[in-house]
Amino acid sequence: MTDEDLYVDGDSARWAFGTGFTDPLHGVDQAVPESVDAEGLAACCLALGDDALVSAQRLAEWCTRAPELEEELALANIGLDLLGQARLLYSRAGQVDGTGRGEDAYAYFRDADDFRNVRLAELPCGDFAFTVARLLVLSVWRLAVCEALTAAPDPVLSAIAAKSVKELAYHRRYAAEWAVRLGGGTAESAGRMRAAWDALAPWLDELLTDRTAERLGAHPSAVAARTRAELSHVLAGAGLNRPGDAASRGTSASSMPGSGRDGAHTPQLAPLLAELQSVARAHPDASW
Amino acid sequence: MSATNKGDWPLYEVFVRGKRGLNHVHVGSLRAADDEMALRHARDLYTRRKEGVSIWAVRSDTIAASAPDEKDPFFAPSGDKVYRHPTFYDIPDDVPHM
Numbered sequence A: 001m002t003d004e005d006l007y008v009d010g011d012s013a014r015w016a017f018g019t020g021f022t023d024p025l026h027g028v029d030q031a032v033p034e035s036v037d038a039e040g041l042a043a044c045c046l047a048l049g050d051d052a053l054v055s056a057q058r059l060a061e062w063c064t065r066a067p068e069l070e071e072e073l074a075l076a077n078i079g080l081d082l083l084g085q086a087r088l089l090y091s092r093a094g095q096v097d098g099t100g101r102g103e104d105a106y107a108y109f110r111d112a113d114d115f116r117n118v119r120l121a122e123l124p125c126g127d128f129a130f131t132v133a134r135l136l137v138l139s140v141w142r143l144a145v146c147e148a149l150t151a152a153p154d155p156v157l158s159a160i161a162a163k164s165v166k167e168l169a170y171h172r173r174y175a176a177e178w179a180v181r182l183g184g185g186t187a188e189s190a191g192r193m194r195a196a197w198d199a200l201a202p203w204l205d206e207l208l209t210d211r212t213a214e215r216l217g218a219h220p221s222a223v224a225a226r227t228r229a230e231l232s233h234v235l236a237g238a239g240l241n242r243p244g245d246a247a248s249r250g251t252s253a254s255s256m257p258g259s260g261r262d263g264a265h266t267p268q269l270a271p272l273l274a275e276l277q278s279v280a281r282a283h284p285d286a287s288w
Numbered sequence B: 001m002s003a004t005n006k007g008d009w010p011l012y013e014v015f016v017r018g019k020r021g022l023n024h025v026h027v028g029s030l031r032a033a034d035d036e037m038a039l040r041h042a043r044d045l046y047t048r049r050k051e052g053v054s055i056w057a058v059r060s061d062t063i064a065a066s067a068p069d070e071k072d073p074f075f076a077p078s079g080d081k082v083y084r085h086p087t088f089y090d091i092p093d094d095v096p097h098m
Helices: A038-060 A069-096 A103-108 A128-149 A155-183 A187-208 A220-238 A269-282 B035-046 B068-080
Strands: B011-018 B025-031 B052-059
Touching: A038 A069, A038 A103, A038 A128, A038 A155, A038 A269, A069 A103, A069 A128, A069 A155, A069 B025, A069 B035, A103 A269, A128 A155, A128 A187, A128 A220, A155 A187, A155 A220, A155 B035, A187 A220, B011 B035, B025 B035, B035 B052
Parallel strands: none
Antiparallel strands: B011 B025, B011 B052
């Protein structure tokens, strides 16, 4: 089934509800404008697609394990949003990089060192506090990137970014609410939230210095400034900005060298991909 | 915050108004720690397929409900008042939508 089939609009009478779906790329010219560097565009789509796919897979790990049924569904919903973003970005990468590959080729038939996601996305789920903290960081940062990319010179990437902005704004709200709730909750929840921030602090610089989307309009310094400002706002609300907290110390002193953008990943990515890819690789001719 | 342990979260009833609906319709219930979380959960649980344009969430224990064993005193007396239904009028042919 193609995206076009999925997104048929009108014909409301066939459905009790759920009508009015819109194809985010409807009416968008798919040709790459001459002014755009195709290689850089493909690399950007791939990197942002990998961030989304790997994040979605980690969120999906909460299925059957979340603390409440309602939270499980919320995390799965967010994961599905990100999966949708990854699909569109992979499709665009395949159109632009000259290989003509489809989205499945990118998701299922590349190995860990071909992935370009930031390493924060691939770290194990940890506890609920770490999931919340990571989701907050990734959605605040990705939202800043995508908002800048709505003005990207490539109309397809611009349309994908516009669709993503609405989703990411909700993800940010979900994560910020929980961060404040846990940070201001019991001694146990606040301690876990603080530990989560400490655990992810070394991985922040990789995001804040990322230049993948720079030539398409997302300037690293502007993205970093906005990300830091929004995070410190939430951290203040969560009571996690006291002197000595990782969030207040800054992160450069302890940041992890290297970058997933160059294919240098933690050992945790390969097992994640093995689970994600096993069915597709066992049945390469299957369709779904 | 009082209700922080699993199982302590109060029950909420969720009402959703659809795009073509005129009023909010009860769609189900959920558990949440407070009103804000209840709205968020309602959004995630009950509007996944674009069912709604508006959500009400209200704590179940604030709803005054008629008791099942009072069904007869409550509802039976209206059962034989056939004159309360406007069925004794001749409708002229040129009145539409009746």
